[in-house]
Amino acid sequence: MAAERSARRLERMEDLVSLCARRGFVFQSSEIYGGINGFWDYGPLGTELKNNLKSLWWQRVVRERPDVEGIDTAIIAHPRTWEASGHVEHFSDPLVDCRACKKRFRADQVGDAGPCSARQGSSEHDFTEPRNFNLMLRTHIGASEDAAAVAYLRAETCQSIFNDFKRVRETSRQKIPFGIAQLGKAFRNEINPRNFTFRSREFEQAELEFFCHATEREKWFSHWTDERMRFHRELGLAGDRLRTRAHATDELAHYARAAVDVEYLFPFGWQEIEGIHDRGSYDLSRHGEYSGKDLGVTDPETKEHYVPVVIETSVGIDRTCLAVMVDAYAEETLEDGETRIVMRFHPALAPIQVAVLPLSKKLAEPAHRLESELRRRFNVFYDDAGNIGRRYRRQDEAGTPFCVTIDFESAQDEKVTVRERDSMEQERIPIGAVGAVLAERTGALR
Ligand code: ATP
Numbered sequence: 001m002a003a004e005r006s007a008r009r010l011e012r013m014e015d016l017v018s019l020c021a022r023r024g025f026v027f028q029s030s031e032i033y034g035g036i037n038g039f040w041d042y043g044p045l046g047t048e049l050k051n052n053l054k055s056l057w058w059q060r061v062v063r064e065r066p067d068v069e070g071i072d073t074a075i076i077a078h079p080r081t082w083e084a085s086g087h088v089e090h091f092s093d094p095l096v097d098c099r100a101c102k103k104r105f106r107a108d109q110v111g112d113a114g115p116c117s118a119r120q121g122s123s124e125h126d127f128t129e130p131r132n133f134n135l136m137l138r139t140h141i142g143a144s145e146d147a148a149a150v151a152y153l154r155a156e157t158c159q160s161i162f163n164d165f166k167r168v169r170e171t172s173r174q175k176i177p178f179g180i181a182q183l184g185k186a187f188r189n190e191i192n193p194r195n196f197t198f199r200s201r202e203f204e205q206a207e208l209e210f211f212c213h214a215t216e217r218e219k220w221f222s223h224w225t226d227e228r229m230r231f232h233r234e235l236g237l238a239g240d241r242l243r244t245r246a247h248a249t250d251e252l253a254h255y256a257r258a259a260v261d262v263e264y265l266f267p268f269g270w271q272e273i274e275g276i277h278d279r280g281s282y283d284l285s286r287h288g289e290y291s292g293k294d295l296g297v298t299d300p301e302t303k304e305h306y307v308p309v310v311i312e313t314s315v316g317i318d319r320t321c322l323a324v325m326v327d328a329y330a331e332e333t334l335e336d337g338e339t340r341i342v343m344r345f346h347p348a349l350a351p352i353q354v355a356v357l358p359l360s361k362k363l364a365e366p367a368h369r370l371e372s373e374l375r376r377r378f379n380v381f382y383d384d385a386g387n388i389g390r391r392y393r394r395q396d397e398a399g400t401p402f403c404v405t406i407d408f409e410s411a412q413d414e415k416v417t418v419r420e421r422d423s424m425e426q427e428r429i430p431i432g433a434v435g436a437v438l439a440e441r442t443g444a445l446r
Contacts, residue, residue: 010329013267017196019341023397025049025325025351026197038193038201040318045398048351048379050204050321053235054183056348057206057315060231061181068179068208069172073160075185076141076151084290085159085283087136087152094130095191101125106191137187137201153187158207158312162283165211166295176297176308177220179210183317195268197318204317211308213299214281217257220311221278225260228274228313232262235320236346237327241265245272255282262315264323273323274315281307324349328399343399344422347442352400353378354438357391359407360384366431367406370416374404374435378442396421402438406431 010016021027024043028035042050062070082088094107101118107130115123137153154160161168161180168180183206193199212220225244232242247259262274284307288295296307328343347353354374358367361384374380381400383391388405395403403419410416416434419426429437 005332005334007333008331010326011267013196015331016325016329019329019343019397020046020196020325038190038199040197040200045351046321049324049345049349049399050317052349052351053321053324054204054206054317056235057231057317058181058183060227060234061206061208061313065179067174067177068181068210069168069174070181070183071161071164071168072184073157073164073182075154075187076139077154077160077163079151080290081159081163081287082136082152082155084286085162086286087155087159088134091136091155092132092134093191095133096127096130098125098127104191109192133189133191135188135190137189154185155188156186156207156314157182157184157205158209158314159283161207161209162287162295165209165284165287166293169211169297175300177210177212177216179208181206181208183207195266195271197322198266198268198271200318203319205314206317207312207314209283210311210313211284212311213306214309217278217309217311221258221276224311224313225276228262228276228315232264232274232320234346235324235349236344237264237323241327243270245270253277253279255280264326266323266326271319273319274313277312277314279310279312281309283310284308340393340396342396342421345399345401347401350399350401350442351379352381352395352398353402353442355381355383355391355395355400355403357388357403357405358384359388359405363406363408363410366410370404370406370431370434374438377435377439392419392424401442404434 023045025046026040026042029039029041030036058070062068095104096107096110097104098116101116105113110127113125116125119126136155139151139153140149141151142149161182165180184204185202186205187202190199190201193201210220210224229244241264243263245261245263252259257278257280259275259277261272263270264273284295288307296305298305324345328345330342330344331339332342333339356367356371356374358364364384367384371380371382392403401421405417405419410431414431415428416431417426417428418434418437
């Protein structure tokens, strides 16, 4: 029984990094060339996990909300976008160089720099004065590499929501208050990518910009803070490893009225996975000013013409995936002294929902029949090789919540054994009921 087993949570990130590489969740991008710092590839299991997370976000934030529209914009926006948003001028981190070892650090993180490898008689770095380093990744559009063709890979997904605000509002016939959401890649030339995927140079964000009248800003800010916490709890990130942290007034961006971070307790400390911000009317006003278009709205009753206030929720998909993996990881010592690593994902997030495991290759026919029936509803893995205990362990590491084994009795009694990942309990049920039983047990999030 689960209660009798001792379980150890993830303590060292290296254990998760190695599991992720070993099982193909996430690994260095361009691995065969030695990797590229700050870029990661998701393998088959990681991609399924991430896709499940993204669909759940889309489901909760867009589909279930009559007052939210979802869009998908180009990664490269008109360069004026980033002037209007303030990114060209302000989106920078202070960096320092070490004159001896030539390494670069964020000025606010030199405490973590470690010893200098190049100085004689001292292990202290010889730092330059801090200078600002713009984090936007630049590229050139068109055949000529002149300044006129400079463009940026988006540093956040929300700016094109502001660009498209007027058209989306008009075409969807939404009235204030309403929101526009988008999910996609963002790019930042981070000075020190680190902590696995936590700080990457290419990552995914899921953002909602909710437009309201200034008189309702507190109400919507608190509504969305509650909604987003509910979402994180639903993923299983509950309890004492999830918290909100309100920004102090001196931490706020100059245009922001309020900000709350959703933080998770990683092995490397409390860190932000989502930001909820009251951005005021700064964005729409700036884009209105830079584009020369009126991005204001007119209240149909009072006829007041105003620029809406924006409440933003901005979550990192990769960071949340990392939190989900950290949270799911457990090393258990079983009654017989053996240890198993088990990823206790919520069944609806698990990359594979069910594994079909015939006890013998001779049972391939009924096993494949069940497999193809289940494939219409779940992500299924079929494995007929090796001893059953080892096959269960592999599924535990992948986080598969259910394994269905077919044995020689199955042909007689039309029953199969369903084994549950966390309790390891086994139950014999009619083969025809497997689909419905699993749908009920895995489908809670959908
Ligand atoms: P940080 O202070 O950690 O750099 P931030 O406050 O700049 O983050 P935001 O601009 O508010 O982050 O972005 C919203 C979300 O996008 C973050 O909560 C995080 O989940 C994600 N995110 C931001 N930068 C990165 C990154 N370099 N790698 C992975 N995810 C990121």
